[in-house]
Amino acid sequence: AQRVTQPEKLLSVFKGAPVELKCNYSYSGSPELFWYVQYSRQRLQLLLRHISRESIKGFTADLNKGETSFHLKKPFAQEEDSAMYYCALSGPGGYNKLIFGAGTRLAVHP
Amino acid sequence: EPEVTQTPSHQVTQMGQEVILRCVPISNHLYFYWYRQILGQKVEFLVSFYNNEISEKSEIFDDQFSVERPDGSNFTLKIRSTKLEDSAMYFCASSLTGGATGELFFGEGSRLTVL
Numbered sequence: 001a002q003r004v005t006q007p008e009k010l011l012s013v014f015k016g017a018p019v020e021l022k023c024n025y026s027y028s029g030s031p032e033l034f035w036y037v038q039y040s041r042q043r044l045q046l047l048l049r050h051i052s053r054e055s056i057k058g059f060t061a062d063l064n065k066g067e068t069s070f071h072l073k074k075p076f077a078q079e080e081d082s083a084m085y086y087c088a089l090s091g092p093g094g095y096n097k098l099i100f101g102a103g104t105r106l107a108v109h110p
Numbered sequence: 111e112p113e114v115t116q117t118p119s120h121q122v123t124q125m126g127q128e129v130i131l132r133c134v135p136i137s138n139h140l141y142f143y144w145y146r147q148i149l150g151q152k153v154e155f156l157v158s159f160y161n162n163e164i165s166e167k168s169e170i171f172d173d174q175f176s177v178e179r180p181d182g183s184n185f186t187l188k189i190r191s192t193k194l195e196d197s198a199m200y201f202c203a204s205s206l207t208g209g210a211t212g213e214l215f216f217g218e219g220s221r222l223t224v225l
Binding site: 042 | 141143145151152153154155158166168201203205208209214216217218
């Protein structure tokens, strides 16, 4: 079965510290993986997708098929990074049927 | 910047009542979705809609649920006879493309409380 696991409900760091939000997945084919973010009182929005291999707001994520992981990283956290982060996998059949992880709340303290 | 809009933002209803949640997707988008998130749980896929028909639905999306695009702008989710367990935040989303790599644009959600 397709599944996304985010083991940490809360990650608390100080400003300037490195951040790694963990995401592991279970998928039988070639996955399409995404990170979505929800800032306080805002809507869920795409942060980045693995196929683009891009860095957004200093965040990067590398797909590791051997470890079935797609961890989100940032070398120096900022207070404005505080948000809920969801790892998601695009399921079979296209049509953007996203399978979400439970989410990790990132709290960056001054 | 165009956004997906949802109404109402919060609805309280009695068990057994019908509820309609409304969404206005981004105007040039072709694919529409409903997701829901029960408090403290994951965001779950309910249904996708393209070319005026359901393209995929989850096990959650049983006969009590229906979707409709009654005109060129609205996309609605109807729950025929609400149950307590339907209490959740319901998110509408739309996308320009339907491929697995496309970006979904979400609305702010409609919170449904069933008493």
